[in-house]
Amino acid sequence: MKYHHLGIPTKESLKDEIHLKHLKMYVSGYGKNPYGIEWVRYEDDAPYPEIVKTLPHVAFEVEDIYKAIDGKNVIIEPNSPSPGVIVAFIEDNGAPIEFLQVDRTIAEEGI
Numbered sequence: 001m002k003y004h005h006l007g008i009p010t011k012e013s014l015k016d017e018i019h020l021k022h023l024k025m026y027v028s029g030y031g032k033n034p035y036g037i038e039w040v041r042y043e044d045d046a047p048y049p050e051i052v053k054t055l056p057h058v059a060f061e062v063e064d065i066y067k068a069i070d071g072k073n074v075i076i077e078p079n080s081p082s083p084g085v086i087v088a089f090i091e092d093n094g095a096p097i098e099f100l101q102v103d104r105t106i107a108e109e110g111i
Contacts, residue, residue: 001068004059004100005036009052014039023081031110049075052089052096059098068099085111
C-alpha cells in the first residue's frame with residue numbers, strides 16, 4: 001500500500017476544477033502539486049455517503065483492492081471511475097479511506 005492522494009471536500013467552485021459528470025463531482029488540484037492534494041466538490045445529488053462528502057479522505061494505491069477491503073467497513077463498493085482504475089472506500093475510526101487499484105497499461109497518464 002502506498003500513499004496516492006489526500007481528497008478534501010469543498011463547497012467552493014474552484015477556477016481549475018474539472019467536472020466529472022458521470023460521477024456527479026468536480027475535482028481540482030490533483031497532479032498539480034507534489035503532495036497529491038485534491039479538492040473535491042460534489043453535486044447535491046451525488047450518491048456518496050455523507051462521511052465522504054464532508055470529511056477529507058486519504059487514498060492509497062494497492063495491488064489488490066479486494067484484499068485491501070476484506071473484513072473492513074466498506075462504504076463505497078469497488079467501482080471503476082475510469083479505464084484501468086478500480087476504487088473503493090472504507091470507514092475506519094470515523095474517517096473515510098480510499099483504495100485504488102491501477103492498471104497502468106490502461107489508465108490515463110497521471111493517475
